[in-house]
Amino acid sequence: MSKAVEIDIASVSKIYGKFTAVDAISLKIPAGSYCCLLGPSGCGKTSTLRMIAGHETVSRGDIALGQTVVTDLPPAKRGTAMMFQSYALFPHLDLVDNVAFSLKMQGVPKEQRRAKAIDMLRLMQMDAYAGRHPAQLSGGQQQRVALARALITDPEALLLDEPLSALDPFLKVRMRAELKKLQKSLGITFVHVTHSQEEAMALADLIVVMDNGRIEQAATPREVFERPSTSFVARFMGDHNVIPGKVAGAEDGRVSFDVIGGGSFQASGAPLEAGSDIDVAVRIDRVRIGESPINGLGFSGIVSNLEYRGPSVKLTIDGAGISDFTAIVSDTAFFSTPVDVGDAVPVHWDAEDAIVLARANS
Numbered sequence: 001m002s003k004a005v006e007i008d009i010a011s012v013s014k015i016y017g018k019f020t021a022v023d024a025i026s027l028k029i030p031a032g033s034y035c036c037l038l039g040p041s042g043c044g045k046t047s048t049l050r051m052i053a054g055h056e057t058v059s060r061g062d063i064a065l066g067q068t069v070v071t072d073l074p075p076a077k078r079g080t081a082m083m084f085q086s087y088a089l090f091p092h093l094d095l096v097d098n099v100a101f102s103l104k105m106q107g108v109p110k111e112q113r114r115a116k117a118i119d120m121l122r123l124m125q126m127d128a129y130a131g132r133h134p135a136q137l138s139g140g141q142q143q144r145v146a147l148a149r150a151l152i153t154d155p156e157a158l159l160l161d162e163p164l165s166a167l168d169p170f171l172k173v174r175m176r177a178e179l180k181k182l183q184k185s186l187g188i189t190f191v192h193v194t195h196s197q198e199e200a201m202a203l204a205d206l207i208v209v210m211d212n213g214r215i216e217q218a219a220t221p222r223e224v225f226e227r228p229s230t231s232f233v234a235r236f237m238g239d240h241n242v243i244p245g246k247v248a249g250a251e252d253g254r255v256s257f258d259v260i261g262g263g264s265f266q267a268s269g270a271p272l273e274a275g276s277d278i279d280v281a282v283r284i285d286r287v288r289i290g291e292s293p294i295n296g297l298g299f300s301g302i303v304s305n306l307e308y309r310g311p312s313v314k315l316t317i318d319g320a321g322i323s324d325f326t327a328i329v330s331d332t333a334f335f336s337t338p339v340d341v342g343d344a345v346p347v348h349w350d351a352e353d354a355i356v357l358a359r360a361n362s
């Protein structure tokens with residue numbers, strides 16, 4: 001039943017009064033992919049989603065679904081469906097009438113729309129509850145009904161605004177797996193707004209990291225994790241130490257840099273002019289402790305905090321002008337030579353795990 005379409009966002013801006021919430025973004029979301037718009041509160045992800053849906057006007061630029069430019073079309077004519085954060089179910093209607101609502105608006109005869117609504121409830125394994133009202137359902141069940149209601153129009157793209165935020169942590173993880181399964185089985189394009197890195201990593205084929213109305217990086221979860229393109233992405237994804245410094249020199253794909261008031265280090269990256277301000281990202285899970293640093297790939301510092309996490313231990317270390325440097329080491333590695341808060345410890349990493357990034361614009 002797949003009739004997925006590519007979503008093409010071309011130089012789209014959203015301006016509220018004098019405030020630019022979305023700033024000339026361009027993005028192609030491949031047909032049939034699961035795309036997560038990810039970023040902190042206020043970065044413009046909901047405005048972007050609402051412009052795709054047609055619930056918000058586009059100030060500049062164009063949006064196309066497949067071959068159709070939808071910029072000026074009303075929501076119902078776009079081939080998209082939207083699922084809202086609060087689910088927006090009608091409390092006075094039973095589940096069948098809730099799910100059948102948009103078909104009623106389209107003038108589909110009662111028997112036909114009820115039959116389709118029951119089919120959709122069956123797809124979401126909610127047909128046994130068809131006669132209930134929303135208040136008689138759990139959060140996860142309400143979410144399934146909201147999905148059935150969004151999918152009843154056979155959309156080419158489903159747009160989801162923080163669909164898991166109302167659920168408790170346990171249910172969140174379960175419904176997340178269901179969303180992914182549903183997207184795979186329907187084969188349509190999903191665009192899902194979230195501020196959770198973990199959620200985006202778990203779900204997306206394409207993660208679009210946004211900040212201040214702009215796209216910082218659009219890539220697969222693995223690329224975003226392994227090769228963050230900016231310091232903002234590295235910091236926001238939370239899996240890197242971001243160390244500010246100044247370029248001292250460069251040769252053979254290595255950049256030497258100095259931390260203000262601290263040590264001199266090396267990282268991987270293209271040559272940059274000496275004196276340029278840079279950030280360097282070091283993967284927190286690739287840092288080793290207890291090995292003497294060589295060739296500017298580590299330092300000696302003092303352990304300022306320890307967190308035991310079961311399979312791993314998180315250490316916070318200060319030294320060489322770097323504060324709150326984080327290392328995640330396996331429990332086995334940690335307990336073979338344990339250290340305590342206040343101990344001096346050498347930390348070490350490989351050159352390919354320290355990458356030069358564009359300095360954050362903030």
Ligand SMILES: Nc1ncnc2c1ncn2[C@@H]1O[C@H](COP(=O)(O)OP(=O)(O)OP(=O)(O)O)[C@@H](O)[C@H]1O
Binds near residue numbers: 042045
């Ligand atoms: N109708 C509006 N009028 C004026 N400003 C608005 C309006 N809607 C959103 N904004 C502003 O635009 C910016 C982007 O909002 P948007 O809702 O797109 O962000 P978001 O990334 O989805 O944030 P959140 O995660 O908090 O929902 C915010 O600074 C917000 O205050």
